Amino acid sequence: MNPRVFWGASIIVALMLSSTVIAPGASDQIFSAAQSWAIDTFGWFYVASVAAFVVVVLVLGFGPAGRLRLGPDDSEPDFPYMSWLAMLFAAGMGIGLMYFGVAEPVQHYISPPEAEPGTILAAREAMAITFHHYGIHAWAIYALVGLSLAYFSYRRGLPLTLRSGLHPILGKRIHGPMGDAIDIFAVCGTVFGVSTSLGFGVSQMTAGLAYNYGLADTISLQVGVIVVVMGAATLSVLSGADRGVRRLSELNLTLAVLLMLFVMLWGPTLFLLNALVQNFGLYLDHFIQRTFTLYAYEPRAWMADWTLFYWAWWIAWSPFVGMFIARISRGRTIREFVVGVLFVPAGFTFLWMTVFGNTAIALDLGAAHGAIAKAVDANLSTALFKFLAYLPGAGFTSALAITLVAVFFITSADSGALVIDTLASGGADETPRWQRVYWCLLLGVTATLLLLAGGLGALQTATLLAALPFCIIMLLLAVGLVRQTTADLEGVAISEDAPAVTERLKRLFVPASKSDITRQIADNGMPALETVRDAMLEEGWAESDVQRQEDGAAVLTIRFGPERVFRYHLTPRSRPLAAYTALEASESRRSHGWIMSGGSEGQQRKRDLTGLSTEQITHDILLHLEGWRPVAP
Structure with a gap:
């Protein structure tokens, strides 16, 4: 309620x-x-x-x-x-x-x-x-x-x-x-x-x-x-x-x-x-x-x-x-x-x-x-x-x-x-x-x-x-x-704290380093994972925990049963940057940057969550949890 x-x-x-019953005419x-x-x-x-x-x-x-x-x-x-x-x-x-x-x-x-x-x-x-x-x-x-x-x-x-x-x-x-x-x-x-x-x-x-x-x-x-x-x-x-x-x-x-x-x-x-x-x-x-x-x-x-x-x-x-x-x-x-x-x-x-x-x-x-x-x-x-x-x-x-x-x-x-x-x-x-x-x-x-x-x-x-x-x-x-x-x-989340246009352009022309992404996972990603974990534990719905890994990644694990385990990963991932000339497009000269990749285990396509707030990452976790289907053993 x-x-x-x-x-x-x-x-x-x-x-x-009361007003209509007491005085219906008026x-x-x-x-x-x-x-x-x-x-x-x-x-x-x-x-x-x-x-x-x-x-x-x-x-x-x-x-x-x-x-x-x-x-x-x-x-x-x-x-x-x-x-x-x-x-x-x-x-x-x-x-x-x-x-x-x-x-x-x-x-x-x-x-x-x-x-x-x-x-x-x-x-x-x-x-x-x-x-x-x-x-x-x-x-x-x-x-x-x-x-x-x-x-x-x-x-x-x-x-x-x-x-x-x-x-x-x-x-x-x-x-x-x-x-x-x-x-x-x-x-x-x-x-x-x-x-x-x-x-x-x-x-x-x-x-x-x-x-x-x-x-x-x-x-x-x-x-x-x-x-x-x-x-x-x-x-x-x-x-x-x-x-x-x-x-x-x-x-x-x-x-x-x-x-x-x-x-x-x-x-x-x-x-x-x-x-x-x-x-x-x-x-x-x-x-x-x-x-x-x-x-x-x-x-x-x-x-x-x-x-x-x-x-x-x-x-x-x-x-x-x-x-x-x-x-x-x-x-x-x-x-x-x-x-x-x-x-x-x-x-x-x-x-x-x-x-x-x-x-x-x-x-x-x-x-x-x-x-x-x-x-x-x-x-x-x-x-x-x-x-x-x-x-x-x-x-x-x-x-x-x-x-x-x-x-x-x-x-x-x-x-x-x-x-x-x-x-x-x-x-x-x-x-x-x-x-x-x-x-x-x-x-x-x-x-x-x-x-x-x-x-x-x-x-x-x-x-x-x-x-x-x-x-x-x-x-x-x-x-x-x-x-x-x-x-x-357009692949953008609307919120009062969504990345501004200048921030998105900065990510395009001044790519983030691995340390930048690791810091984002710690500052924005971990609180989001912990929010979902704490809510699950508070209501007693399922056993849940959050772990930080050596490479800077973080994972939320929710166990509904021995064969029903949901995992959501936040991972630093390298990817090629946009190429604006034929020379840049060659693999030997292609520049790479780092992004914060987020998604549930078993999903083929992971989403770029770089620059998103804790609240937006939390929403993404819940969307994955809503659409999750356990894989038959």
């Missing part, structure tokens, strides 16, 4: 929850006014920032940095590709797709920003807008946070927390109060964001039960649903990401595909296939235009109610989704990560929105005679079930939809609890079970109290208000990520 983050976030959550008014001010004043900032996020993620993914791996160079992904994609889908927009799959396209159809309502042009514009809100831009926000977390944790050896992404900018200050404040902010945002989304899920589940089975949609039913579902989420979170969350996500994806295929086959199949292609074409055609659209010359409230609201919502959710994506993405290359996170879920979302949105609009124009539009206008929670009533087997498909919302509910809750626990424990992978249960219960209690007090809207607006400062943090994460990946491609 990181006590400052754990208790600081818990206290802030309690204070925010809180709603205050937060709504503040949110409206933020969106009206900084709408341009949201739009420009999201455009920048898209550009940064695409450049990192398809540029030279794309080959870098989220972990040691020889690491492998923790999860199979399909399981990984299933978890991305479940954590990213699961409940949102169920809740808004029918509702949003129909809302834009009956109230578009530019076209005549209820027309063919309105239907076409509705799908283009829906694609824009759920497409590349949304996933680029998630991808940036997830990529920063995964890169700095798995490749640079820093804790799996948001503060680590600011290391190239803040340096060692990320370990102080400033870093704690960033993580507390992320924990609170995740608690409130997940809780409000769970409120949407509960509302849709109970509305479905009332619509299909005649149960009274009361607070008692909503609380009962929360208790049952959060109990299942607690069992899942105790199993960890590799068992509970993975299995539920795979089940989720299977159920979602079955429901979507049913609607597609029983609906206007050929029309949907044509619509999918045309919708995607419109999305591409208007991609740049909609990216920067603010209606500056013809101001309208629609922009604040929809696009800016969505950008703020995705940014507010990004600590949760980004952290979860990072936790399941170790071992993948940046290019794999960008393709998987940016395009695959967005592609599935486009298909989902086309199947449900276009079918709903087609039915509303035909058999429903406007009834689906009226249902959407009256109560968004019942829109999906009203839509399914116009297809065969409505009882079965409605039950499947309720089950799907419930599983989405569970996956959102358990993945949210795992993410919060990671942030509050300083990035630890394994934490006491009571901590994971604590955060899972807190999410359930928060959602329950807000439903009872009617404060869900107040907390939702407060969460969206927090997106403004976090947008600034995300821009800093982008800067830090670009700087670090560029430095890694």
